[in-house]
Amino acid sequence: xxxxxxxxxxxxTIRPYLQADGGDVELVEIQENxxxxxxLTGACSSCSMxxxxxxxxxxxxxxxxxxDLGKITALKEGQ
Numbered sequence: 001x002x003x004x005x006x007x008x009x010x011x012x013t014i015r016p017y018l019q020a021d022g023g024d025v026e027l028v029e030i031q032e033n034x035x036x037x038x039x040l041t042g043a044c045s046s047c048s049m050x051x052x053x054x055x056x057x058x059x060x061x062x063x064x065x066x067x068d069l070g071k072i073t074a075l076k077e078g079q
Contacts, residue, residue: 003030003066010065011038014058018044025058028075035070036062045076 001009007027018024023044029037039045044053059072 003034006066007036007062010062011058014061017057018042018053021047023047023053025074031070033070034068036072037075038072039075 004027007030011025011027015024019042021043023040023042025044026039026041027036028039031037038058040053047053058074062069062072
């Protein structure tokens with residue numbers, strides 16, 4: 001399975017929780033060094049808790065499933 005497919009599979013497990021609050025996450029880019037760029041959209045892009053959601057939810061889930069990823073960053077909608 002390609003890395004992008006692995007990441008999407010993990011994001012699919014997280015999406016219902018984000019969508020329940022009016023938000024979502026999308027994969028923007030996987031860089032050569034396995035750094036991952038995501039974008040928080042909808043309510044997640046403006047929520048004051050988005051940093052915690054990113055770190056405690058999204059990043060932790062990705063690292064648990066794909067431990068050899070590089071840096072994981074999230075852009076807010078419009079970035």
